[in-house]
Amino acid sequence: MRTLLCIAVGLIALSSRAEKVSLVGGTVINPADGKVLPNATIVINGNKIERVAMGKQDAAELGKQIGCAGKFILPGxxxxxxxxxxxxxxxxxxxxxxxxxxxxxxxxxxxxxxxxxxxxxxxxxxxxxxxxxxxxxxxxxxxxxxxxxxxxxxxxxxxxxxxxxxxxxxxxxxxxxxxxxxxxxxxxxxxxxxxxxxxxxxxxxxxxxxxxxxxxxxxxxxxxxxxxxxxxxxxxxxxxxxxxxxxxxxxxxxxxxxxxxxxxxxxxxxxxxxxxxxxxxxxxxxxxxxxxxxxxxxxxxxxxxxxxxxxxxxxxxxxxxxxxxxxxxxxxxxxxxxxxxxxxxxxxxxxxxxxxxxxxxxxxxxxxxxxxxxxxxxxxxxxxxxxxxxxxxxxxxxxxxxxxxxxxxxxxxxxxAHIGQIESGYFADLVVLNSNPLEDIAHASDIDKVIKNGVSYPADSILH
Ligand SMILES: [Zn+2]
CATH class of the missing domain: 3.20.20.140 (Metal-dependent hydrolases)
Structure with a gap:
């Protein structure tokens, strides 16, 4: 059963790598330069970050959209x-x-x-x-x-x-x-x-x-x-x-x-x-x-x-x-x-x-x-x-x-050289938080989902 489940998860992961996915409307925190981008969009193509932009984007360019309003997004x-x-x-x-x-x-x-x-x-x-x-x-x-x-x-x-x-x-x-x-x-x-x-x-x-x-x-x-x-x-x-x-x-x-x-x-x-x-x-x-x-x-x-x-x-x-x-x-x-x-x-x-x-x-x-x-x-x-x-x-x-x-x-x-930052060309390794870690670092563990190599895992699903 466990093996079957792993194979199933693996298939989803592989298929999701082929398409473009965008995280839309979250606050992007990039500690490398200390920049905070409200209402930002991160476009992920395969396992890499394609681009990061603020404000409204052309939906046709975004692929599958994941709403992140109210969330805070950090590099993994x-x-x-x-x-x-x-x-x-x-x-x-x-x-x-x-x-x-x-x-x-x-x-x-x-x-x-x-x-x-x-x-x-x-x-x-x-x-x-x-x-x-x-x-x-x-x-x-x-x-x-x-x-x-x-x-x-x-x-x-x-x-x-x-x-x-x-x-x-x-x-x-x-x-x-x-x-x-x-x-x-x-x-x-x-x-x-x-x-x-x-x-x-x-x-x-x-x-x-x-x-x-x-x-x-x-x-x-x-x-x-x-x-x-x-x-x-x-x-x-x-x-x-x-x-x-x-x-x-x-x-x-x-x-x-x-x-x-x-x-x-x-x-x-x-x-x-x-x-x-x-x-x-x-x-x-x-x-x-x-x-x-x-x-x-x-x-x-x-x-x-x-x-x-x-x-x-x-x-x-x-x-x-x-x-x-x-x-x-x-x-x-x-x-x-x-x-x-x-x-x-x-x-x-x-x-x-x-x-x-x-x-x-x-x-x-x-x-x-x-x-x-x-x-x-x-x-x-x-x-x-x-x-x-x-x-x-x-x-x-x-x-x-x-x-x-x-x-x-x-x-x-x-x-x-390709991790630790939210920049185009970097690996899509991200943490999506429910609350603002800049207000209180304790919020760094208030995790909604984790994205590793372009594959998204709802936090609560990972250990079950
Ligand atoms: Zn040691």
Whole structure:
């Protein structure tokens, strides 16, 4: 039955691609240049936007008309930091909290691989028509292939396995997402191997602690970036301390995949990012989700409860796990939830002003969540990210720009050059809202329909 239904939907999608469709009478918001066009018409021809115009149009030129009076139309959202190899459930990072005795990690990975279509659909439900997977096993490249061949899936850009300063054996089932690299030569060799898969990005996991100081891994960072750039591949770096992030950018990093969370960014750092056109993805939501989940203080948003995978959401209640099977990290958090919340607040006291400072200085900020990590729900986590960006002091238009035009730059390549804007020649990836997101960014989730590659999906039909 399910197969039949899919075939039927596929046929409708194919036939609708042949004809011209116009969205008529809505308010078009184009965050790329901040322009708002009331009573506008968007003409879609096949999978591309043919033109956008204001006022009354010649009906003969419009093809099938879809009335959008009272609606607000945006480019499809882009989440620039997700991980398809993680489900966001409690068992998805045994290196951080080992629940193998409750659910073996290989069962978790098998579940993830069998639920990719479901995850893709949840992104579309949330108006997210493109995502960047910034690191996972080699099978990530298959995920990209699968998503990019499907209608009801976001466009996907990927990095392969992470080049890391530390190892994570518990994630290694033969195709590890994180690979410890010890020498510059090893780094170059690994990048050459990755290059065969044509990654959209190479990702470096620049983890620093007392046993792994900034400078000891720096030559490996340098070699990995040099080799990637020689293959014309951009490099994204996880570096959450100011000095680690600075070192990464000085060595040529193109993207920082998280906020700096240990101290306020200084003017030199801000200038460095601006001068080198580095894109920063803040991932604010993920900073609260491990701590809140483990201390049983998780407060998922309405969107996450409605549009997150129900099995994933249900797993996040740690009180359902027998006491003797709780990892120490979770026991500690449960014993003192206030300490867990204080730690989260401390992170935000640094990360939110840092985001505001970078945004004000004109650094390119791309919205992203780190979805797939424990408690950070694939799809709707982006709306919690918007709330936190608002708390940092960004305006609705700035937030929307981060989630569309700026995010398209991070996505990169030919596809990146044709998403994130409502302009002729761009892909017809659009979100139609019932209420004005410029009045309140919370309206960004008040979705009437989603259009991906010229195919329109009524929002309520997507997950049923
Ligand atoms: Zn990540």
């Amino acid at each position: 959202y882009i989440d620039t930091h997700v991980h398809f190899f993680q489900s966001a459930d409690l068992f998805t990072r045994p290196d951080g909290a080992d629940f193998n005795s409750v659910r073996p990690y290989q069962d978790e990975v098998a579940w993830i691989k069998s639920h990719l279509d479901d995850v893709f659909a949840r992104y579309i439900r949330c108006g997210i028509t493109s995502v960047v997977d910034v690191g996972g096993p080699m099978w990530n490249f298959e995920v990209r292939k699968k998503a990019n061949a499907m209608q009801k899936a976001p466009r996907v850009a990927v990095a392969g396995p992470l080049i890391s300063s530390v190892s994570r054996e518990k994630l290694d089932l033969g195709d590890p997402p994180i690979v410890k690299i010890d020498t510059p030569d090893q780094a170059r060799e690994f990048v050459r191997k990755l290059a065969e898969q044509k990654p959209d990005l190479v990702k470096i996991w620049y983890i620093v602690d007392k046993d792994h100081p900034v400078d000891s891994f720096r030559p490996i960072v340098r070699a990995a970036i040099e080799e990637s750039h020689a293959h014309k591949i951009r490099v994204a770096v996880h570096a959450t301390e100011l000095e680690t992030a600075r070192a990464a950018v000085e060595e040529g990093a193109d993207v920082l995949v998280h906020s700096v969370t240990d101290k306020p960014v200084d003017d030199m750092f801000v200038k460095l990012l601006r001068d080198r056109h580095v894109i920063l993805c803040p991932t604010l939501v993920v900073f609260e989700r491990y701590g809140r989940t483990f201390s049983h203080q998780l407060n998922l948003t309405t969107e996450e409860q409605k549009w997150g995978n129900p099995e994933v959401v249900a797993s996040l209640d740690v009180t359902k796990i027998p006491q003797d099977k709780l990892p120490d990290r979770v026991k500690t958090a449960l014993a003192d939830p206030k300490a867990a919340l204080d730690k989260i607040n401390k992170t935000y006291e640094v990360a939110l002003p840092n985001l505001k400072k970078l945004e004000d200085a004109g650094v390119t900020i791309a919205a992203g969540t780190d979805a797939g990590n424990i408690g950070t729900i694939h799809g709707p986590a982006l709306f919690r990210e918007f709330q936190l960006m608002k708390e940092a002091g960004l305006t609705p238009m700035q937030i929307l720009q981060c989630a569309t035009a700026n995010a398209a730059k991070l996505f990169g390549g030919e596809t990146g």
